[in-house]
Amino acid sequence: MHLIPLGVAAGGVPGPGGAGSGYLVQEGSTSLLLDCGNGVLGNLARYVPLQRVDAVYISHLHPDHFSDLYPLLLQRTKFAPLTVHAPPGAKAKLDKWFDLLSSNPGVYRSALDLREYEPDAPIKAGPFRVTPRAMEHNVPSFGCTVEAARRTLAYSSDTRLCPQLADLARDAQLFLCEATLQEGVGDAEFNRRQLHAHLTAAQAGQVAAKANCRALALTHIMYYLDAGLSVAQAQKECLCPVTAAKEHAGLRV
Numbered sequence: 001m002h003l004i005p006l007g008v009a010a011g012g013v014p015g016p017g018g019a020g021s022g023y024l025v026q027e028g029s030t031s032l033l034l035d036c037g038n039g040v041l042g043n044l045a046r047y048v049p050l051q052r053v054d055a056v057y058i059s060h061l062h063p064d065h066f067s068d069l070y071p072l073l074l075q076r077t078k079f080a081p082l083t084v085h086a087p088p089g090a091k092a093k094l095d096k097w098f099d100l101l102s103s104n105p106g107v108y109r110s111a112l113d114l115r116e117y118e119p120d121a122p123i124k125a126g127p128f129r130v131t132p133r134a135m136e137h138n139v140p141s142f143g144c145t146v147e148a149a150r151r152t153l154a155y156s157s158d159t160r161l162c163p164q165l166a167d168l169a170r171d172a173q174l175f176l177c178e179a180t181l182q183e184g185v186g187d188a189e190f191n192r193r194q195l196h197a198h199l200t201a202a203q204a205g206q207v208a209a210k211a212n213c214r215a216l217a218l219t220h221i222m223y224y225l226d227a228g229l230s231v232a233q234a235q236k237e238c239l240c241p242v243t244a245a246k247e248h249a250g251l252r253v
């Protein structure tokens, strides 16, 4: 299994050439896109023609995780409908979105094969078995495990520290974990409030250690933070190798 980060920006605020959240996962000839945030499509098109994306998994309905779905669906109107696995309630919300933004919402609806997943119920997508798990964020948010060829990628989605995060990451070959914040850096009051919705790098490291992950990749790091310091703070907490996910820096799972 191969993972290519296409966008790693927290809140969708990118550095130059960056993008909101998006990760291309490939096994054989199958391409699965985990999240489809702002700016992801331009990076995705470097690796796979947009009409060849087999399925999309949306972790939660924050714009930095799904807003490029809109142009992706527009492109797909000329091809087979796009299978999108999305949280419960997504269909009604996306319908509203199409009605608000489009002069021809029917075009988007017909390009979309939306399947609302249930937490803990595995989804089959080609060689992948994707299992959503409910996390704790300021909107319903679902991390997932992606299994193929006896390897497991665990993706945290956006979440605060919660017991089910270590269950999600248990024994994963790669744990792709949000680390929006750093300890002791930035505005203390802002950080305190953000901890209701997000993790620090040190917390990501603690979870990786508890879950016995083989490797940890930090992502969704605030744009003004030094990713190297995030890696150092996480690495203090766990023995497995820690990296910061970076657009186009592929990772083997």
Ligand SMILES: [Zn+2]
Binding pocket: 010, 011, 012, 021, 062, 064, 065, 158, 220
């Ligand atoms: Zn986010």
Ligand SMILES: [Zn+2]
Binding pocket: 060, 062, 137, 158
């Ligand atoms: Zn979010």
